[in-house]
Amino acid sequence: MTDATPEAGAAPEAGGSAAANGGRPEPAAPRRRDAARSRDLLVRAATELFAERGFERTTIREIGDRAGVDPALIARYFGGKTQLYLAAVQMELGDTAPADLLEEDRLRGLLERFSRRGPGPTFQAAVLPGDNTEVQRAARTYLHERLVRPLQDRFTAEQADRPRLRAELAAAAFAGIVLARTSGAFGELAEADSEDLLPLLHDLLAASRPAR
Amino acid sequence: MTDATPEAGAAPEAGGSAAANGGRPEPAAPRRRDAARSRDLLVRAATELFAERGFERTTIREIGDRAGVDPALIARYFGGKTQLYLAAVQMELGDTAPADLLEEDRLRGLLERFSRRGPGPTFQAAVLPGDNTEVQRAARTYLHERLVRPLQDRFTAEQADRPRLRAELAAAAFAGIVLARTSGAFGELAEADSEDLLPLLHDLLAASRPAR
DNA sequence: GGAGTATGTCATCATGTGATGACATCGCAT
DNA sequence: ATGCGATGTCATCACATGATGACATACTCC
Secondary structure (H helix, E strand, O other), X not given: OOOOOHHHHHHHHOOOOOOOOOOOOOXXXXXXXXXXXXXXXXXXXXXXXXXXXXXXXXXXXXXXXHHOOOOHHHHXXXXXXXXHHHHHHHHHHXXXXXXXXXXXXXXXXXXXXXXXXXXXXXXXXXXOOOOOHHXXXXXXXXXXXXXXXXXXXXXXXXXXXXXXXXXXXXXXXXXXXXXXXXXXXXHHHHHOOHHHHHHHHHHHHHOOOOOO | OOOOOOHHHHOOOOXXXXXXXXXXXXXXXXXXXXXXXXXHHHHHHHHHHHHHHOOOOOOHXXXXXXXOOOOHHHHHHHOOXXXXXXXXXXXXXXXXXXXXXXXXXXXXXXXXXXXXXXXXOOHHHHHOOXXXXXXXXXXXXXXXHHHHHHHHHHHHHOOOOOHHHXXXXXXXXXXXXXXXXXXXXXXXXXXXXXXXXXXXXHHHHHOOOOOO
């Protein structure tokens, strides 16, 4: 129940407040108290910031600032920063379909998405040993479900040897590349248009299949 | 009587450590105070810890603990945690030769080295946006010199298009894989023997060359 | 052997962070 | 309209961290 729960839209609009809005869902409600909205704003801001800077280096004050919501509400609504992260990952899980990285269309979709929004909060966990076990576990589950499993299934179907290892290898390579694009460490990689990058990336990942 | 023997001053390191070391090459110095040794121990411990946990999440107290040296000496000898990191990268630079990732022997060397010691402190910076500009710059330089440049030279010599982009792509993929091995996010990748992994990794990276 | 400096140890500060609870204000049910 | 719970605001706590300086001790040089 992350967003758009019926309870949210039901009551507050009936108030007949000054600016009676017709179809617009969220025009500029001047100053309404709406827990669902606050929760949603927090999750959104958190998703962005976790994606940009990682879990540890994002502070709840930053999240509150970007969301325009008092950081104390993070504790109230989610329990703490960790639970907020878990909620963000849950939302991401709902948004994203499993993607077989070797299908060029899937790959394009992911790449464009990451170019706009940065990689999800989970990718850093793929590559960094985290100290927060809950966070780690959620991130790993996400990665395995969305990236590794589809590849592993493909390799298994293709009767490749070591399907799991190959899938993990490709996923790790993909994570490294996507993260590196936003890290600033590699200039040309960061600036490359995702359309230009796509064929190179696709060829690279395709090499995780057994040579023939 | 026979009391009051000044043995107190004689055996402060009562652990009997003198007997512990056998034919160590550097045991001789009974010097209990040795700035050069302390500096060295600190740099070593720092290199390990930065590699394991990254720059930000390594504390100077941990470094001091592992080195067996008071953390305050970090400030004295290096100026601060940042400068200690820079010194560690410098040492790494001295140790490591530039490596063309497409040469299987080079790749094997790196892989085995990382299996033993973990990736160097710089790899995380390849993949994470850091907030410390000095640290970022040092890491970027290291990566570019040791990984990207050799590949770029190779691609240029092979008259591939976009040599720089291809080199960065391969380096980023390599960083992702090497980091993922120690992150715990991918089980089979982490447990795979480097000899087993080598051919797969080599094939994957080789695909950064233009298809023919 | 003694002085003076290099080296090491310790307590403490300043800051940033996540968390918590007291209080203020809103809005709905009655 | 009014009372009471829901929502928001604020001050503050507890803790970790990097840094700093005062002090203690060992080493070197004469």
